[in-house]
Amino acid sequence: MKILVNDLHKAFESRVRLGIMSALAVNEKLDFSALKEYLDVTDGNLATHLKALEKDDFISMEKSFVGRKPNTKYFMTQAGKTAFDEHLKVLEKLVISHKQS
Amino acid sequence: MNNEQDYIRDISDIRSMMERTTRFLSLSGWAGIMAGIYALAGAFTAYKFLGFNPDSVAYDTFVVKGYIFKVVLLALLVLVLSVGTAIYFSKRRAAKRNEKLWNPTSRRLLVNMSMPLIAGGFFMIILLSKGLTGMVMPVALLFYGLALFIAGKYTYQDIRTLGIIQILLGLLSSYFIQYSLIIWSLGFGLAHIIYGIFIHAKYEK
DSSP states (O other), rough: HHEEEEHOOGGSSSSHHHHHHHHHOOOSEEEEHHHHHHHHHOOHHHHHHHHHHHTHHHHHEEEEEETTTTEEEEEEEHHHHHHHHHHHHHHHHHHHHHHOO | SHHHHHHHHHHHHHHHHHEEESSSOOHHHHHHHHHHHHHHHHHHHHHHOOOOOOOEEEOOOOHHHHHHHHHHHHHHHHHHHHHHHHHHHHHHHHHHOOOOOSHHHHHHHHHHHHHHHHHHHHHHHHHHHHHOOGGHHHHHHHHHHHHHHHHTTTTOOHHHHHHHHHHHHHHHHHHHHHHHHHHHHHIIIIHHHHHHHHHHHHOOO
């Protein structure tokens, strides 16, 4: 049991970060404003969490211009996908083992 | 983050975020119910007061032009009323769910539905201009059904079934042109109403 709990990735302890990863897991790319709307957080808060995930190499971004406005799109990296899948698996296992005990 | 409740909540949060960011879930059942009622009223008016009831594929364009114009206007009125009502109820529902009506998921839904709808719309105009009046209602059912089938990926999945029903009715009415007004009323009227009630009961309680 103990080992399992430790397997939960620290990066996903934050609800905002877990939300970002869930949204990016099923969407190819999402821009900042879309993420902000889905998560219902402030600009600063979202930016901090995005930076943290970027530092972990779980997400990456690409900058472009829509007209003259800069637009940043975020997407999940392969490492992010692997880590998120692992996290999900551990969560499921934890729930199942709790049910059995 | 140490007990079962936390893990279960995490999993359900993940699931709901995945769903919320891929599907537009503020579509209201009332939109379907009202669209069905408008369609039935429109079909009745066209039949009773405009004598519209095609029984063959082609008509002489010059003879029918006048009254077909009225039927087209009536159809456009039904369309505008239906879309307007759908926007009204969906907006109300989105507000209740603390979402905006115009968001990435609703945009994606509209963009994907618009392709078959625009293609179908132009096809119907061409058919009318060639005097192929009898084919217009089957084509409306077919292309609308295709749009709904695609929509099932971007909103409630149940919409797919409604799409399949409209497609089947479209094919049926293209073969039995003499019953096409009745079949059109079944598709755009009755099927909408039944589906609206179903969506309302399933998701809006």
